[in-house]
Amino acid sequence: MGNAWSPPPNCLQIELRGGGKQCDCGPLRVEEYTVANDQRVLARVSGEEAREYIRGVNAHVAKGTGKYRWPICGCFACFLLGAALFGVMMGVFHEEKRLRCEARLCSRGEDPLLLPHGKPCCVFWCCGEGMDGGKHHHELPARPYNTSWDVWSSEAYFGIDERCSLYHDGDEHRPEDHTPRDANYGCGSCPARLSDEGECKTMFEGPAKDYEVTWPLLFLIPYLLPIPFIIFFICASACAVPRLYEEAFEDWRARGVVTHVTYQRGGKHSPNYLRLWFPPGQSVQPVITGPVVTGQNTFLVQVPPGSHAGQMMQVTSPAGVPMQVQIPAGMYPGATFAVASPAAPAVGVVEGVSYAEEEAGEPVLQAKVVPEREW
Numbered sequence: 001m002g003n004a005w006s007p008p009p010n011c012l013q014i015e016l017r018g019g020g021k022q023c024d025c026g027p028l029r030v031e032e033y034t035v036a037n038d039q040r041v042l043a044r045v046s047g048e049e050a051r052e053y054i055r056g057v058n059a060h061v062a063k064g065t066g067k068y069r070w071p072i073c074g075c076f077a078c079f080l081l082g083a084a085l086f087g088v089m090m091g092v093f094h095e096e097k098r099l100r101c102e103a104r105l106c107s108r109g110e111d112p113l114l115l116p117h118g119k120p121c122c123v124f125w126c127c128g129e130g131m132d133g134g135k136h137h138h139e140l141p142a143r144p145y146n147t148s149w150d151v152w153s154s155e156a157y158f159g160i161d162e163r164c165s166l167y168h169d170g171d172e173h174r175p176e177d178h179t180p181r182d183a184n185y186g187c188g189s190c191p192a193r194l195s196d197e198g199e200c201k202t203m204f205e206g207p208a209k210d211y212e213v214t215w216p217l218l219f220l221i222p223y224l225l226p227i228p229f230i231i232f233f234i235c236a237s238a239c240a241v242p243r244l245y246e247e248a249f250e251d252w253r254a255r256g257v258v259t260h261v262t263y264q265r266g267g268k269h270s271p272n273y274l275r276l277w278f279p280p281g282q283s284v285q286p287v288i289t290g291p292v293v294t295g296q297n298t299f300l301v302q303v304p305p306g307s308h309a310g311q312m313m314q315v316t317s318p319a320g321v322p323m324q325v326q327i328p329a330g331m332y333p334g335a336t337f338a339v340a341s342p343a344a345p346a347v348g349v350v351e352g353v354s355y356a357e358e359e360a361g362e363p364v365l366q367a368k369v370v371p372e373r374e375w
Contacts, residue, residue: 010280012038016272027062030054037309040278042329044257057248064244068237075226082223089216100211101181112206122206124167126187129199140203165189298338305333317341
């Protein structure tokens with residue numbers, strides 16, 4: 001959206017270029033012709049001096065904001081590097097939370113309670129959600145020694161909805177980076193799920209525990225650390241802009257060309273503005289824009305795009321007379337100025353007619369033309 005604020009006669013509002021607006025990521029800058037062609041400026045300084053001064057203003061602002069721009073670029077580069085490093089480390093080394101057997105998995109038919117020589121192994125089961133674990137929520141409750149699970153889990157000890165079945169790789173979809181000693185916390189082949197559409201969970205017997213590789217999360221530090229610095233430098237740069245413009249126009253303020261300057265930061269869809277305030281006696285009437293209006297002795301001409309003050313342009317008067325006019329000082333593309341209407345071509349009347357001597361047998365018509373007069 002455009003700027004709805006209408007500047008008073010003693011204020012020149014300038015739309016700034018750069019600063020990330022309209023895909024222009026360069027430093028903020030003032031267009032030279034906008035200031036150098038303004039009549040209020042030309043009343044105190046020449047057009048060439050004004051253009052040279054505006055170049056100095058742009059250089060001062062670019063230098064002042066440049067000391068923030070490079071740290072911002074450096075922090076942003078660190079942010080991208082940290083993001084890439086974090087993504088690689090998480091993809092290569094991170095392992096999601098799961099159950100892992102610290103020994104080996106029991107072979108089919110082996111009982112972890114009846115193994116000789118104290119060689120432990122693990123068995124994963126898929127049981128109903130209602131099954132209560134031991135010390136660990138997913139650890140099966142202790143069963144009497146020399147009692148197999150097919151007996152222990154029968155209806156004589158548990159309800160049919162809490163019975164268990166073996167945890168199978170093909171059915172339970174182990175983690176992508178799993179080893180044979182890993183199992184997910186959830187499963188889907190317990191008797192409760194098959195019969196009553198109940199929920200299942202993975203349980204274990206033997207030396208199993210929770211397992212997860214989390215140290216790659218430490219790389220969040222180099223990933224996220226540059227963000228507060230980026231925010232700090234961006235805010236510091238934005239806060240420095242009004243001060244930089246005040247410093248840049250200090251000479252004109254001391255000479256009375258302007259009384260003060262103000263900076264208006266734009267929004268998401270509006271540009272940044274710089275406003276030059278002139279002494280009250282140096283104000284001019286606002287330039288009329290809009291449809292061309294013709295008067296009795298003048299007509300308005302609009303400055304075409306790409307033109308500037310002092311340039312000659314070809315126009316045609318309302319009466320159809322082509323003419324060349326010079327764009328006055330202070331005019332800019334889109335502005336209009338008055339042009340005096342040229343005198344209409346002389347129109348006469350025939351006062352009398354007479355025949356001259358014949359030439360080659362034909363009479364010659366002679367007419368006297370006099371200027372048109374009031375009737």
